[in-house]
Amino acid sequence: MSGPITVTHRHGDRVTVEADGIALMSYVYKPDPVAYESRKPYTHPLRTLRGRRVSGYRPADHRWHKGLQMTASHLSGQNFWGGHTYVPGHWYQDLPDRIGSMRHDGFAAFAVEADRLALTERLTWVANRGDEWARERRDIVVHAVEPDEGAWAIDWGIELTNIRGTPLVFGSPTTAGRAQAGYTGLHWRGPRDFSGGRVFGPGDLGGDTMMGAQAPWLAFVGEHDDVDAHSTLVFVHAPENDHAIHESHWFVRSRETPMVAFSWAFFDEFVLPPGESFTYRYRIVVADGAWDREQVTRYLGRHGWS
8 A cells, every 4th residue: 555645846946755754756857057967857866765865966977967867868969968978989078069958847737645746847858059959748656655565666758749840860879889878768877885786677687688688677776885775776668668769778787887777769869750759658666675576576567557
């Protein structure tokens, strides 16, 4: 049974969800001060029901990594993720004139129930020189806050429409020539103490075999500093993603830089024509303890999609 939640909206800044005195997440939509980090909303911190923090924020190696956020590292020559840009033949370059942003335009819906938050946000993707390229509808639902399960979940949906007038081309460093670097799409950066965490998926998928793989879900188990505890995050595709505009692959690293992305352009670019839209929907389960494949499978079997 889902437990009660408390939602606090600091207007113009963030939305925070608490359960039993623990701040499970804050969705921050106030624009960042640093344009080079690609101003856009993000979710940080993420915490388990026991209060263990499971997201990283502005780590020294990549200041533009901020918890859980929507990204587009290569989009028609612009960088909507932030930081340095991969340039074929020149490795990574600091190109601030290529950094775009995602502007919060307001909430179209905001519904709080005893055990559930559902919000719909309107955003505009703005290129570096101020041209508006895309409109986004973002649906975020916090639900299944279940102390007996030791877990809670956040669903994240995106509908993106090209308003540029010319095609938008989505890619990644791998589509530009760097192997095993398909990072783009919804991206999670873990805390530094999750370095070396255990990664696995369904069947016999696990470890390095998950990089670039296709699977309905991926689990990341990390061990915390300071306390004798593990936490697990499970990243899940909604069934309709099988019929999305482009196939997705997992981008995951656990050594040194713990991160996971639902990469929508890992190996190949895809094109969104003018006036057209695409949609994806995802779920992230945040759990206390070191879950194994059987626990993940049982949990997902009990919690379907609506």
